[in-house]
Amino acid sequence: MSKRKRKHSRMHRVPQRRPGSAPGSITVDPSASPTSIRVLAFGPDRLEERDLADVEALVQVRGNWPVTWIDVAGLADTDTIQRIGAILDLHPLAVEDVLHTHQRPKVDYYGESCFVVARMLSREEIGRGEQFSMFLGPGFVATFQERAGDCLNPIRERIRAGRPRIRGAGADYLAYSILDAIVDEHFPVLEHYGERLEQLEDAVMANPERDVIRRVLEVKHDLVSMRRAIWPLREAVNELLRDGGRLLTEETKVYLRDTYDHTIQLIELTETFRELGASLMDVYLSSVAQRTNEVMRVLTMISTIFIPLTFLAGIYGMNFDVQTSPWNMPELRWRYGYPLTLLAMALVGVGLLFWFRRLGWIGYRVSAPRE
Amino acid sequence: MSKRKRKHSRMHRVPQRRPGSAPGSITVDPSASPTSIRVLAFGPDRLEERDLADVEALVQVRGNWPVTWIDVAGLADTDTIQRIGAILDLHPLAVEDVLHTHQRPKVDYYGESCFVVARMLSREEIGRGEQFSMFLGPGFVATFQERAGDCLNPIRERIRAGRPRIRGAGADYLAYSILDAIVDEHFPVLEHYGERLEQLEDAVMANPERDVIRRVLEVKHDLVSMRRAIWPLREAVNELLRDGGRLLTEETKVYLRDTYDHTIQLIELTETFRELGASLMDVYLSSVAQRTNEVMRVLTMISTIFIPLTFLAGIYGMNFDVQTSPWNMPELRWRYGYPLTLLAMALVGVGLLFWFRRLGWIGYRVSAPRE
Amino acid sequence: MSKRKRKHSRMHRVPQRRPGSAPGSITVDPSASPTSIRVLAFGPDRLEERDLADVEALVQVRGNWPVTWIDVAGLADTDTIQRIGAILDLHPLAVEDVLHTHQRPKVDYYGESCFVVARMLSREEIGRGEQFSMFLGPGFVATFQERAGDCLNPIRERIRAGRPRIRGAGADYLAYSILDAIVDEHFPVLEHYGERLEQLEDAVMANPERDVIRRVLEVKHDLVSMRRAIWPLREAVNELLRDGGRLLTEETKVYLRDTYDHTIQLIELTETFRELGASLMDVYLSSVAQRTNEVMRVLTMISTIFIPLTFLAGIYGMNFDVQTSPWNMPELRWRYGYPLTLLAMALVGVGLLFWFRRLGWIGYRVSAPRE
Amino acid sequence: MSKRKRKHSRMHRVPQRRPGSAPGSITVDPSASPTSIRVLAFGPDRLEERDLADVEALVQVRGNWPVTWIDVAGLADTDTIQRIGAILDLHPLAVEDVLHTHQRPKVDYYGESCFVVARMLSREEIGRGEQFSMFLGPGFVATFQERAGDCLNPIRERIRAGRPRIRGAGADYLAYSILDAIVDEHFPVLEHYGERLEQLEDAVMANPERDVIRRVLEVKHDLVSMRRAIWPLREAVNELLRDGGRLLTEETKVYLRDTYDHTIQLIELTETFRELGASLMDVYLSSVAQRTNEVMRVLTMISTIFIPLTFLAGIYGMNFDVQTSPWNMPELRWRYGYPLTLLAMALVGVGLLFWFRRLGWIGYRVSAPRE
């Protein structure tokens, strides 16, 4: 359970703020991963890729290549990140947003560049989500993620492999490609939840254990979190389409519209799954109620048959003295008293069985629950 | 159950994407049906219909007829389909959407042509749904469906029969006719679900078996899927009406408005059925609770009557030695001890029966449940 | 139940369509009522009313009177109705809508005339609803209903009685009067449902029988149907107010705004009743749960009191041989063994009763349920 | 209960209409209160207040005072009210709305005057609501209420006391003051419902009697009615603010905006209370289920302990003949047979008690329910 708890807390974590602090002031998160910077600078014909130890080297890279991708993983070194912001002329408030994770996905425009925040999921670690921030400026894309490891390797490979479309296009096409990959990474994660919901639905119906509610709740929590990430993501992509005029070419916009369609599909799937999750609780309750009904029927049939019979046996177990009075239990001395009593008991029992059949309690549900 | 599982999975299947892949790149679906191409080219007076073995023959057909319908079934041969796209000047992203099924219904405009995606249902196989893609360009309509067999045969027949309205009109009228047929095919499918819901409602009330929840859930899943297809279909038809100016004549628009009305009716019916499905779960729970209550009443009445009587019988079954003390169970030696005891028992029993009648437990619900 | 079934099916009936058929083609409904045509032609000072045997006589009537009301009941004779459409220059799609009932309420404009579809209810037969179609053109109103008998007789009487307001006004005022009557006929029907809901609420609380759920569900179905008719009716009236400029005088619009207010009241009432109906299911469940609780309390009290006592009696009913050992049930031979045993039993019983009172199980709910 | 019924019926009463009647025709309500007319005419320095026996006297009053308030209570005398309408140039449809109560709150503009309908509540009689109609025209305000007695006395007092703000302002300020008083009178009524909901919440948790559902339902009905009155009231005030340009001075508009804020607060409170009311039903159900669980636990513990013990006692109550066979119940003749049996019973009982403690059934809930 400790695992669940941790995860749950992570998903619904309330952003930490220090009320009254000045805007743009940075709070260092002690648990942040160490920062590493990799630069991919390329044009149609050439490519330079290197890890940046000293952030000042960025000054020389910038502006000398058609497209530069500054790819930062790990947010521990806030000074370096603020220095990158200064070199690239990024707005301090946006840099603050990079460092204070748990922003909602959004698009902001500052001067010539545009700032996108999204949530990056991972099909490898379901439930892991990290903040992904991206700046798109003239000739450069700067991306910031909380930890190394992401879903962008196919893009890096396409750049390295020299694919003409990505190498020949501008920074806006690179930004689109990155955003598209991040959006599409949601699909396998959602598929995972779809499968878990199917399993839970079967579990709820076959065997409504208490543990199942817990698992249903977990999936519900996760879907609520996904929803909180996906709705504003759709808005952000839409805003980019609508207002990104200066930054995006018409062709990139056509592609981005495709990404926008994907965010709508994500929303529809999330809502569908949320609805399924919600109905599972009802199914659970119905299933438990039905099982209780079956248990009760067994109890009632057994009790209804044997309690009267036991009473009958109790009658003839009384010790009234047959000697002192002829009125006292003369049956005990009849020749067929015992067999007749047994017969009466059998008749009562069989009569009750027939009654139960008429009530519909026997016949279709005395066997074990079918699977 | 395996059947249900398969179907369910199909309905909520999450689209498969390879995050980070270049836009327009095609993923081949190994389970796709083989591709067959049929061309119906016609004008008011002439008609040519043939199966196309070689896709290049399309080059000659195009442009020589007032209306050409390229009717493709099966999406396995992605090269051929991409070639058709090239011959007809279709946008690569649209062709990608044709091949990557599980798009949501939509309308996109690319240059001179317009691209419509819809979901094609079948009244023969309830629950079967496939992606239907249609391009409407100058003088041609190209349709793509996942499998052979569809609801468009009446249209083909009308063309072959030389009906003046369809033979004399342009490609836009053909496109409208196809869309209208696809929309109308939803009605018998919805009617099927309406009937199933009625049956389930009766089943839930007559006999709330656990199996019924499963069937209710299945219908709910199917209706959720239908809803996910119908809402965007309405949007798509609306967009066509609003923005299809260049492509549609005024007269076709009047007809298309009728189709739009039908999509609204579909939405209302789906929502109505969804609501009914949702309330069925409540009815189920109420029905089970009511049955449990009835079972409990039987148990309680039987127990309440016989447990005290059995206790009384137990009293006189005790073996206190009547010899050693006159205080020890003198009743056992009374002349009328036994009859009086039986009488007392009868009085207790009858008294409890009267009490139950006053409580309203007897009188209106001891018989079998009415149907 | 067969009655319910029939009704239910009628209310949610899915429109029948033949996918792929040409627009404007008429499907004959074999169960349609025979067609009768009555014409009321009038001006401020004169009035002619006659049943039309031959539809061609309409040609002479039209245009010779300030206002002509062509009042058609029964849709069996599709040829005649199509001929009326031709004489009055009605659009074929609109005439198709007249004949294919189960349209949603709407307003369409075709050239000079306007076409209104509504649902006509009847306070005499609750649950009966039929499609009412009306054309308002220059100098004429043509109405079509599925069966003879309607709520428009007061209007016919006002015309015959020569009331100046209706006789002096144009066709638009007549159309308003008809629409207003049809809207107002919804109120008594809704009132009927309001009363049924009140009765059901009392029934659910007094005696939650299973039959009650069925009746609640029936009302819910009917209200869902009413809602599906009323919402688009409001839209239609609104559209008429907004776009009916050419057809309606300013004064008629002032009156029509009143009708619009009535449709809003209808919507509010329907929603209120729907909400009440939905909460009834919860009340039912609570009521059953409460009754089950009461039944259980009785069972538990009786069992808890008598089961231990029966055990005590069982102890002294054992046959250990008091002769062979002084340890074997010496109580049986005590002088006051029996009275002491009875006393112990009484003490246990009374003690348990006090405990039940402390638990709150006795005292406020041993009597019959209050009504 | 008859009281409840009456009230309920009043709250949800469906407006009575005669479909097909001419607009503006008046239906006399036989239960209407007798009509009394009081006129308050005032300017900054002078004031005349009198009851009007003859309505024609109004002709002289009108126009001779800066502000005239015609204050009508009771709607029985429809002729007089129609005559007032004629004298003040009010539109016949508006006068019809005054007399046909159960209008929804609204604002209508007719020529120079404006017509406001609202619902007037009373903190003295919770649940009493009556229609309040007000005309604001040049130099006059005419108000109509169903019965004498209202929340407007503080305003009358302020006029009589000669407060400069109300005496010096125009008719629009008077109209605002009246509307503000009527809106504010909703607050104590809502507070009453808030308190009742708190009481019900405690009642539901302490002791979920069936009577509580009834009371919860009553509050829900009342809140539904309030909501139906308050939402359109907000709209009406908003419309007055937006379109009342000719009739309201800028200063009055500033005040009216305050009234508008109050209607929004009313809506929020009503929605909050409705939500609380809805959740009470769930709490009730949970509370009953929890109590049933507790009852069941007691039954199960008692039964589980004593039923096996009774069985043991039953064993040694059997009459197998120890004489005929040494195999027949030799225990009965053992020296310590009886004490050992009692010991065994005690061990079984104590063991079961320990098991129940491990199951968590004992220890935290054997005592009476805490309050």
Place this chain on the structure above:
Amino acid sequence: MSKRKRKHSRMHRVPQRRPGSAPGSITVDPSASPTSIRVLAFGPDRLEERDLADVEALVQVRGNWPVTWIDVAGLADTDTIQRIGAILDLHPLAVEDVLHTHQRPKVDYYGESCFVVARMLSREEIGRGEQFSMFLGPGFVATFQERAGDCLNPIRERIRAGRPRIRGAGADYLAYSILDAIVDEHFPVLEHYGERLEQLEDAVMANPERDVIRRVLEVKHDLVSMRRAIWPLREAVNELLRDGGRLLTEETKVYLRDTYDHTIQLIELTETFRELGASLMDVYLSSVAQRTNEVMRVLTMISTIFIPLTFLAGIYGMNFDVQTSPWNMPELRWRYGYPLTLLAMALVGVGLLFWFRRLGWIGYRVSAPRE
């Protein structure tokens, strides 16, 4: 419980109004805290901070400093507060709103100044909320709070410490800083509720006591209250952004947009928590139902095993006279009668156990509930 009651009442308290009173008239709240006034007047280089005993001293302060912050705590001294309003040219209606707490958050513009109402929470006392009113005018900010003690000390410290950003900016930046601090103070409070919901979720599943519902309801009430404060707060900040043109510099607007994002995050968190709270009631019900089912299963198993066995024992406890007839219970005299009877009983018991295992009642849930 008295504590809960008090708190609850405070949260949903309905605003007290005297209907019919003149606008701008002040109702004195007898429980208001005593008023204290502190003035912080500053420019980039200088700072004056002092407590104001005499409100008239304000006249000299005003206008002599770039920014003056009049910081009022406690609303008991209504005359002083009205005098402050007069000195600063504040609108009487706004001053009335300051004193009549329980306003909803809003922004109003009066002439040159703007009036903001918000709810100020406190992380120290969860559940405490007070009205915070702020006027932003040329060169001054005036804030009013119900009690001393707030979350604004970091801002005061930043001013005293001479931080250039706040000392160099205008009154609009100060107003933004205050508003931002008040918005951000909501986050720790929401986090507190998030943690309580997690604890309650665990409590509901581990041990669904009745007390848990009460605590769930409390959190629900509090979240409803928070929601009522946060939604209009978002609107207010949005309005400030949109219409605050004259009062806010462009730079302050960029910062305020950040505050606006925070209000959206607050809304999303509140809605998420509300949803979790709502689902807890369902979980509770399911959990209770599941426990009842388990209890019933134990009862049914014990009863089903021992009731038939007790009946068997009862049979051989009957006293039929074996002497008088050979038909009377000959088993009692068999050599192996007793052992055979015990064997039969054991077989019946073991058989039933096997049946229960087949039904799935034993094996996975006889142990104590897992935690």
